Amino acid sequence: MTGAVDLSVLKERADAARNRPATPQAPRPPAGNDGAGTAAAVPAVVEVTEATFEAEVIARSDQVLVLVDLWATWCEPCKQLSPLLERLAEEASGQWILATIDIDANPRIAQAFGVQSVPTVVAIAQGQPVAAFQGVQPAAQITAWVDEILAKVGDRLTGLPAAEGAEVPDPVDPRMAEAESKLDEGDFDGALAAYQALAQAEPGNVEAASAARNIEFVIRAQAADPSVVDTAAPDDIEGQFAAADVLLLNQRPDDAFDRLIALVRATSGDDRSAVRTRLLSLFELFDPSEPFVVAARRKLASALY
Incomplete structure (x- = not known):
């Protein structure tokens, strides 16, 4: 897409x-490094075991804030939280890193943290736990929580080493950052x-x-009312437009496009032109090389000519 x-x-x-x-998202401070996450020698997400815990969590937390994600394979909420944390860690540009720990494979770590339920997330700075939360939380709330921690401890951390030969990334446009922040909220x-x-x-x-x-x-x-998919009359153009939107939003592009292509065949004049224009605008939401877009464009051409 x-x-x-x-x-x-x-x-x-x-x-x-x-x-x-x-929940308003606070601006992210430098937090002990230059923010050049793409130039850091340390990955944003690291899988930790009992053998690597000292180096990857305790020692690393002198350089950067480490969030420890304690999870288990049988934990359904963990399947929601862990991918979210990984995405946020990648977006953090080296301001903090994520250490993921399977508590069943590493029971001594779970015992050391006193884990009573999963998912549990513990923030570590300078070798010490400084904050924690349990359960699934929304992205904006997690970001605000991290920002609050970084505001308190960030200036005490030395920062991550840069990767050898790494390029300094282009600065983030603050206008784009503002728009993304609003999305997160x-x-x-x-x-x-x-x-x-x-x-x-x-x-x-x-x-x-x-x-x-x-x-x-x-x-x-x-x-749009989701029921419009079933209730829109075949000749109701606005109803069919709404139905196609609902289908497309719910990851059913083939059904959405087929519905509007059928409407192209059933209309003429200005109505047909309006349907064609709507279809073309929906195509622009996707990579033009997507197979379902290529197929829909072929069907549209056939319907028009």
Whole structure:
């Protein structure tokens, strides 16, 4: 899928936003390193065992904040939290790293932390636990929690070593960072406005324009009644548009496109032109090489000519 924002990720964020209070995300401080996460010699996520715990967690926490994710293979909530933590660690640009520990394979570590339930996440700085939480938490809340810890201990950490020969990454555009922050908070309207403003200020910024299109689509699709998929009359153009949005948002692009292509065949004049325009706008949400987009474009051409 093209653009800065994946539709499936947007849907997950929208669903999560409806089930959590808005939590402002604090700005991320330098936290003891230069922020050049892509240039760091240490990976953002490391699997830790009892044999490597001393080096990867205790010693490493003198350089950078280490979040220890204590999980188990049988733990269903862990399957939600661990991927989220891994994504946040990758996005943190070396300001903190994630150490994942299977408590069944490493029972002495679990015992040392006094783990009573999983998932449990413990923040380690300078060899000492400084904060912890249990259970699944939304991304914005985790980020705010980490930022609060970094504000207290970040200036005491030495920072990660740079990888040999690594290039210094381009600085993050604060306008893009602001838009992404609003997405993390579930503020889709604010994120849309931020991306649109950036796209207008920089007409060549393909990433911002694509992200704005994707978010605008998700806002529209979220507003549609899911039952329209079953209730829209075959000749109800607006109803069919809404149904296609719902199908597309729920990862059913073939069904969404086929529905609108059938509508192209059943209409003429301005109505057919409107349906064609809607289809083309939906195609722009995806990489043009996606097989379902290629197939839909072929079907559309056949329906038109």
